[in-house]
Amino acid sequence: MLTAHGITGKRNEVLVHATLPTLMRTLAVLNTAITNCTTCARLVSYRRNIARTKRRQFMEWTYWGRPVPGFGDPKARLYVLGLAPAAHGGNRTGRVFTGDRSGDWLYEALYRHGFANQASSTHRDDGLALTDCYIGATVRCAPPDNKPTLEEFEACRPYVREEIRLLRKMEVVVTLGKMAFDHYLKACREEGRKLPSPLPTFGHAKFYQLPWGVTLIGSYHPSQQNTFTGRLTRSMFHGVFARARRELD
Helix, strand or coil, rough: CCECCHHHHHHHHCCCCCCCHCCCCCHHHHHHHHHHHCCCCCHHHHHHHHHCCCHHHHCCCCCCCCCCCCCCCCCEEEEECCCHHHHHHHHHCCCCCCHHHHHHHHHHHHHHHEEEECCCCCCCCCCCCCCCCCECCCCCCCCCCCCHHHHHHHHHHHHHHHHHHHCCCCEEEEEEEEEHHHHHHHHHHCCCCCCCCCCCCCCCEEEEEECCCEEEEEEEECCCHHHHCCCCHHHHHHHHHHHHHHHCC
């Protein structure tokens, strides 16, 4: 269950749905709950250990070392959903997609298509601002090997659901990777939204008009595994946000 300190066990599932709408009245309140969450012992241990040991090039940093909240414009029509914070990216800086190579790709694309005021992001106080765009993640703590467990996805999904509720002007959703794509649809189903049949399937630049008026667009994640191998090129990635811009305009 979501509380001021995060999520508790599944046995309180009925109470979750009773208290969530009252508790999470704003994104600011939601983000406070996210940053205080200590539900998943494996993730808590890992993110704290990374924050303590650090990486050689970042030894002067005081790592964030907590769950990473969403970031952006509360009135956003574009919702970008990623996988999870990077161990030495968001887990270090405290802002989603900030301070790592994936973030370099994402913010460059958002800037080019009018959703960001600058093309790079290095720390929380670097002046970055998003316009008409909000960024979340399916899991809010950095996971070992970038691989959350099914239980960790399920524990964090109420946060995605609440962002869906609070971003009332949402018209386009870009999911970065198949896991984000699938878990967005799961969150929508849990919110009582009737999914189309057949169910949308992930593919880069594939898009779907969902029954509740949202355009869902899939994208390969801008991870180094994809960008270094050429599976995802900048033109492919920018094409996804060009499509998002056309849908909004």
